[in-house]
Amino acid sequence: MARTAGSNGEVTAQAIRETSLALFAREGYAAVSMRQIxxxxxxxxxxxYRYHANKQQLLVDIMRDHMVQLLEAWEAEDRPEGDxxxxxxxxxxxxxxxxxxxPDEVFISYMELRSLEEPGLREISRLRGRYETILKDILxxxxxxxxxxxxxxxxxxxxxxxxxxGVNTWYRSGGRLSQARIxxxxxxxxxxxxxxxxxxxxxx
Amino acid sequence: MARTAGSNGEVTAQAIRETSLALFAREGYAAVSMRQIxxxxxxxxxxxYRYHANKQQLLVDIMRDHMVQLLEAWEAEDRPEGDxxxxxxxxxxxxxxxxxxxPDEVFISYMELRSLEEPGLREISRLRGRYETILKDILxxxxxxxxxxxxxxxxxxxxxxxxxxGVNTWYRSGGRLSQARIxxxxxxxxxxxxxxxxxxxxxx
Amino acid sequence: MARTAGSNGEVTAQAIRETSLALFAREGYAAVSMRQIxxxxxxxxxxxYRYHANKQQLLVDIMRDHMVQLLEAWEAEDRPEGDxxxxxxxxxxxxxxxxxxxPDEVFISYMELRSLEEPGLREISRLRGRYETILKDILxxxxxxxxxxxxxxxxxxxxxxxxxxGVNTWYRSGGRLSQARIxxxxxxxxxxxxxxxxxxxxxx
Amino acid sequence: MARTAGSNGEVTAQAIRETSLALFAREGYAAVSMRQIxxxxxxxxxxxYRYHANKQQLLVDIMRDHMVQLLEAWEAEDRPEGDxxxxxxxxxxxxxxxxxxxPDEVFISYMELRSLEEPGLREISRLRGRYETILKDILxxxxxxxxxxxxxxxxxxxxxxxxxxGVNTWYRSGGRLSQARIxxxxxxxxxxxxxxxxxxxxxx
DNA sequence: CATGAATGAGGCTTCATTCAT
DNA sequence: TATGAATGAAGCCTCATTCAT
Numbered sequence: 046m047a048r049t050a051g052s053n054g055e056v057t058a059q060a061i062r063e064t065s066l067a068l069f070a071r072e073g074y075a076a077v078s079m080r081q082i083x084x085x086x087x088x089x090x091x092x093x094y095r096y097h098a099n100k101q102q103l104l105v106d107i108m109r110d111h112m113v114q115l116l117e118a119w120e121a122e123d124r125p126e127g128d129x130x131x132x133x134x135x136x137x138x139x140x141x142x143x144x145x146x147x148p149d150e151v152f153i154s155y156m157e158l159r160s161l162e163e164p165g166l167r168e169i170s171r172l173r174g175r176y177e178t179i180l181k182d183i184l185x186x187x188x189x190x191x192x193x194x195x196x197x198x199x200x201x202x203x204x205x206x207x208x209x210x211g212v213n214t215w216y217r218s219g220g221r222l223s224q225a226r227i228x229x230x231x232x233x234x235x236x237x238x239x240x241x242x243x244x245x246x247x248x249x
Numbered sequence: 250m251a252r253t254a255g256s257n258g259e260v261t262a263q264a265i266r267e268t269s270l271a272l273f274a275r276e277g278y279a280a281v282s283m284r285q286i287x288x289x290x291x292x293x294x295x296x297x298y299r300y301h302a303n304k305q306q307l308l309v310d311i312m313r314d315h316m317v318q319l320l321e322a323w324e325a326e327d328r329p330e331g332d333x334x335x336x337x338x339x340x341x342x343x344x345x346x347x348x349x350x351x352p353d354e355v356f357i358s359y360m361e362l363r364s365l366e367e368p369g370l371r372e373i374s375r376l377r378g379r380y381e382t383i384l385k386d387i388l389x390x391x392x393x394x395x396x397x398x399x400x401x402x403x404x405x406x407x408x409x410x411x412x413x414x415g416v417n418t419w420y421r422s423g424g425r426l427s428q429a430r431i432x433x434x435x436x437x438x439x440x441x442x443x444x445x446x447x448x449x450x451x452x453x
Numbered sequence: 454m455a456r457t458a459g460s461n462g463e464v465t466a467q468a469i470r471e472t473s474l475a476l477f478a479r480e481g482y483a484a485v486s487m488r489q490i491x492x493x494x495x496x497x498x499x500x501x502y503r504y505h506a507n508k509q510q511l512l513v514d515i516m517r518d519h520m521v522q523l524l525e526a527w528e529a530e531d532r533p534e535g536d537x538x539x540x541x542x543x544x545x546x547x548x549x550x551x552x553x554x555x556p557d558e559v560f561i562s563y564m565e566l567r568s569l570e571e572p573g574l575r576e577i578s579r580l581r582g583r584y585e586t587i588l589k590d591i592l593x594x595x596x597x598x599x600x601x602x603x604x605x606x607x608x609x610x611x612x613x614x615x616x617x618x619g620v621n622t623w624y625r626s627g628g629r630l631s632q633a634r635i636x637x638x639x640x641x642x643x644x645x646x647x648x649x650x651x652x653x654x655x656x657x
Numbered sequence: 658m659a660r661t662a663g664s665n666g667e668v669t670a671q672a673i674r675e676t677s678l679a680l681f682a683r684e685g686y687a688a689v690s691m692r693q694i695x696x697x698x699x700x701x702x703x704x705x706y707r708y709h710a711n712k713q714q715l716l717v718d719i720m721r722d723h724m725v726q727l728l729e730a731w732e733a734e735d736r737p738e739g740d741x742x743x744x745x746x747x748x749x750x751x752x753x754x755x756x757x758x759x760p761d762e763v764f765i766s767y768m769e770l771r772s773l774e775e776p777g778l779r780e781i782s783r784l785r786g787r788y789e790t791i792l793k794d795i796l797x798x799x800x801x802x803x804x805x806x807x808x809x810x811x812x813x814x815x816x817x818x819x820x821x822x823g824v825n826t827w828y829r830s831g832g833r834l835s836q837a838r839i840x841x842x843x844x845x846x847x848x849x850x851x852x853x854x855x856x857x858x859x860x861x
Numbered sequence: 862c863a864t865g866a867a868t869g870a871g872g873c874t875t876c877a878t879t880c881a882t
Numbered sequence: 883t884a885t886g887a888a889t890g891a892a893g894c895c896t897c898a899t900t901c902a903t
Binding site for chain 1: 363364400405408435437441442
């Protein structure tokens with residue numbers, strides 16, 4: 046057959062991205078087949094290749110999109126320049142908020158690095174590095190100012206990002222805790238982890 | 250042909266376990282083939298089926314082994330009964346020490362839950378639950394005693410375990426930091442995350 | 454979208470023919486895809502179907518074109534009627550000249566017969582037969598006159614045509630030998646092969 | 658399922674080689690699918706990969722086998738050392754005899770060079786070169802002795818080999834002419850093509 | 862205890878082709 | 883005149899698995 050009446054490239058492209066994102070996040074890149082994605086989208090597997098050169102490129106495209114959007118979202122934030130504590134809280138809240146709304150993107154972004162081959166790996170790593178640098182810079186500033194008790198900004202950055210990303214392993218929307226509540230809890234733990242928590246968490 | 254001269258069941262069994270562990274950790278369960286494992290072990294793929302009924306069972310066996318050993322190791326510890334702070338520090342140090350020595354086991358244990366099918370999933374989940382309960386109990390006791398500032402012991406437990414497991418995403422042995430140093434840093438961050446850090450980290 | 458600005462049917466038609474000719478000759482009909490052709494021409498694959506009903510028909514069209522032009526070129530020659538030796542030399546020179554200028558057409562014409570399906574096969578075979586008959590008639594006349602030493606005109610015709618076509622397997626323009634030189638050598642060998650060579654080849 | 662009762666690797670290996678040889682010769686490497694081969698052999702397509710790493714390697718293996726056997730057969734011949742004319746006739750007869758019995762191998766060997774990718778191409782080219790050198794050496798010796806009237810030994814070698822190989826495009830066993838007769842005719846033409854034919858062909 | 866030979870399902874991908882626009 | 887979006891069949895190949903030996 047041929048072009049389906051009323052079919053539209055932009056719509057299909059979006060559907061492919063969303064579907065693969067969800068599947069990769071839930072089952073892992075290697076465990077998801079192109080046919081599985083196509084079935085969900087409602088097209089033949091061969092149609093996927095109009096939009097992404099191959100499965101690997103599909104992963105790279107998804108990860109690049111996410112990282113670029115994440116960096117753009119951070120750039121668009123109204124960031125407090127001075128106080129490192131406020132900056133860390135701001136970053137933490139931003140990250141958690143962004144993450145809680147896009148659990149799949151963030152999860153893939155951290156877990157499927159191992160599925161990347163060159164040259165995609167280098168490209169995505171560079172973008173990731175730029176995001177991690179944001180956090181590291183805040184931590185370094187706080188160390189210099191003496192307000193953070195941190196042994197190593199690299200390790201601390203990694204630990205904090207891992208902690209937050211980990212929410213995905215157990216969080217299911219509609220669960221016992223609201224997203225706002227989870228955000229509060231994690232922010233409090235992040236601040237505590239760098240030796241910087243004056244006020245207690247507001248217990249409900 | 251039959252038995253290769255000098256072949257030994259116990260040795261092969263061990264080699265299969267170690268090899269699949271390493272491969273599953275590095276590339277993910279779905280991305281590893283039985284032949285890949287067999288090649289590394291130095292046997293034919295068909296020989297793997299003497300030791301594990303199928304690929305899924307191989308994963309279950311590895312995960313069960315790990316969880317059982319982890320729980321046994323905890324039982325074997327000389328645990329301080331009273332003080333929740335000491336208990337948490339003890340648990341954290343135990344977990345980190347155990348984890349740093351067995352990064353692959355721990356990583357698989359957390360990441361490949363999604364690859365488990367029933368009835369293996371239920372079995373492993375139950376074992377995992379027993380381990381998580383250890384941490385949750387400590388957290389609950391500390392909350393009751395008023396020494397921990399925790400909003401929700403379940404969330405806190407998850408966040409702490411995720412943080413520690415995350416070391417795998419960046420730690421490479423022989424790197425800039427010694428294992429002992431990393432352990433210290435993480436312990437300090439874990440304690441801080443539950444609002445409980447009087448002394449600073451010892452900076453090198 | 455529709456017609457690209459400045460597009461022109463005749464130009465595209467010619468480009469398709471030339472491109473597929475070159476690709477079929479170099480890689481073989483079965484190894485060439487419609488997209489490959491389209492990419493080289495600079496159009497979408499679907500556009501090819503405006504000019505040829507399908508891939509098979511594209512091959513038939515190319516082969517028919519070639520055979521028809523070859524036969525017309527022969528008809529247009531100023532042919533010596535009488536002497537079979539002169540006729541053979543004339544035919545040989547004509548064929549070699551024509552072939553050296555159109556290696557792709559000739560090569561396809563001989564090699565891709567096996568890729569033809571009915572009814573195209575019958576059509577092309579008939580045209581080919583007409584061309585072979587020209588050579589066979591010359592050989593037969595030479596036999597009757599006693600100037601050729603030939604066992605079987607059919608076999609001889611096939612052997613001679615194969616010999617000449619074979620130049621393609623090694624000839625590259627701009628190589629050590631000029632086209633004229635190659636023509637001389639082959640003519641000499643063709644004449645020799647039917648037992649009819651008084652003068653030696655002019656050695657350079 | 659598993660190993661078929663009574664199945665034997667050597668038998669299957671031979672069957673795969675013979676079947677692919679026949680199919681590649683008749684339809685061309687690119688036009689033959691692995692399934693087609695497997696169907697004829699009576700196994701699943703996947704079984705082919707126990708014997709050849711991939712389709713390309715299957716072609717290389719077939720071509721290497723042929724070239725090695727051809728060279729060995731030539732080595733095993735009782736070759737007349739002195740007279741170049743006798744040597745050429747001997748070579749021609751050997752080649753034609755060998756070729757008439759193995760039309761498929763020879764045909765593939767000449768026609769599917771274009772389907773070879775590196776590093777197979779280099780390997781096969783080297784073997785082919787060794788065979789061509791045999792003929793070229795004879796031609797050169799005859800030139801030096803003044804018994805052959807040849808302009809260029811390389812071109813002459815190519816033309817002669819092409820001529821002989823060409824028999825495949827029309828020869829079908831059980832046809833009008835016996836294999837012996839065809840051999841005679843071609844030998845006579847080969848000798849003639851290098852300006853060296855005293856006696857006529859024996860007409861039946 | 863282990864292999865060697867095989868299977869059949871399914872992996873990713875490319876193919877020729879169609880047809881609404 | 884040409885494209886852009888799609889199809890469905892088929893391409894090569896790998897997979898987990900089986901079982902006679």
